[in-house]
Amino acid sequence: MHRLLSGSLSVDHLTVEIAELPKPLQGCKLVQLSDLHYDGLRLSEQLLAEAIAAANAVQPDLVVLTGDYVTDDPAPARTLASRLKQLRSSAGTYAVLGNHDIFPAGSQTEITTAFVEAGIQVLWNQIGYPFGSELPLVGLADLWSREFDPAPVMNRLDPATPRIVLSHNPDSTVHLQPWRVDLQLSGHTHGGQVVIPGLGPLPTWYQAVRRHVPRRLRRWIPYMREDCYKVVRHWEWAQGFHQVGSNCLYVNRGLGTYLPGRLFCRPEVTVITLAEKAIALNEPDSSTANRPLNSKGRLSPTA
Template identity: 60%
Template sequence: MHRLLSGPLTVEQLTVKIADLSASLRGKKLVHLSDFHYDGVLLSEAMLEEAIALSNQIQPDLVLLTGDYVTTTPKPIHQLALHLQKLQSQAGIYAILGNHDLYYKNSKTEITQALTKVGIQVLWNEIAYPWGDKLPIVGLVDYYYREFNPELLFNQLDPTRPRIVLCHNPDTAARLQPWRVDLQLSGHTHGGQVVIPGLGAVLPYHRKIMQKIPVKLRRLLPFLFKEYFIVHHSEWLQGLHHIGKNQLYVNRGLGTYYPGRLFCPPELTVITLERE
């Protein structure tokens, strides 16, 4: 998508404090990328290359990808994977799939194989240990997929050990409150994509507004009224949130739907870990 409809790429930097974090992990830097929607339209080649170059300049200890690599057909994943193989990370690159990555019956397999081929480990209800048992990475399937089963994974973890959780839809933070989640990384919402200063994201008001628009007008402007984002917790559209004792960070994503972004630019997130 053209920069005029997307806005310039921003780099968000934050420090996240984690209880019981090993001294050897203090100061570790994570790069978080999400919602590429790579199909030659929704994400420009220039912005994708810019994001990869910026990530490499940061020299991250870990790169984490939280889904929606494509929008419908899985075919673009092969070209995207050629770009993503340029990402550099000290301890590896881990990914989960989003709802758009499960659009067709073969999507999961094709996307997983393409990412795996270029050295990206896709977690499907799995736990990875890039630093041994000091900080496991829990990769959950998409919230509305039939195999979403957090209890299965959390029961395998020592409750005294900190962990990072990857799950595409931030609504899952409500479901995960019974367990320890030191940091959950999500995407899905595009940050609301259209944000009005002083009012906030338009997304929470979407349904109310849509119901007042004549059906004939909706048909003339379908892209304005299609419900791309399925979220119940509109208060978690972007940024860092505390849900009980757990922490959630929602990335605004790189890709952009029509009619574009407004005061909600695409982002690359840099997270520095510190001990609480």
């Protein structure tokens, strides 16, 4: 990945309002990193160092990692873990695994062991309590794994308890609609990878075009192939903040890349500040769905 094509590292700030957020946690800062694809090809040591330095510079209360740390070989995981050990936060670093972290066989164990030895807590259908019982952190198995089953873990929580969910693939938000999710943090999409100036991420509008492309030609066009369509069903969630039903989703653009590579899609470190939500939990404001964020990370006003 070359920064002349992708753009330099972006540190994106946003504020997320959570109903019934305990006062001690108001103003709490989270940093999210995702999709490193650390394999010697798709993420430079320089960019990784920049991302870690940017994360530490904001002095976060918590660092979360949302999957795809390697590409097709778990061998670099131990070296990566030694780099990520440099991340600093008062409540530690928590992680979930992505689809590239669980194949081939043995990858999940090798990556999990490397991270745990580096002091990074890996959640796999588990609940962590970095801030205590008042704001649990739910880490789900990857959507493509046989163990993705949110019901047992989500049903352990009182519906009145605010919670943050880590889930690599943003499509999992469809399966999480029966439960309260104050904020879901995901990656997987790499921001769509190819961003067309003035139009946004290519995959967010390609589906309309795809219908008019002959089937015999689709396999030669990036994102037109059927296997690309299956990667993410909801490309409209390729990056940024979205309200899905009454739940909130944020999708990080990631640091690494994958074929066909990035174009005008800057790698991202996300800084999230938590605030108390003024409206009642049972009265979601549907008008905020998919509205863009302003420069301060809040939802832009409607026209």
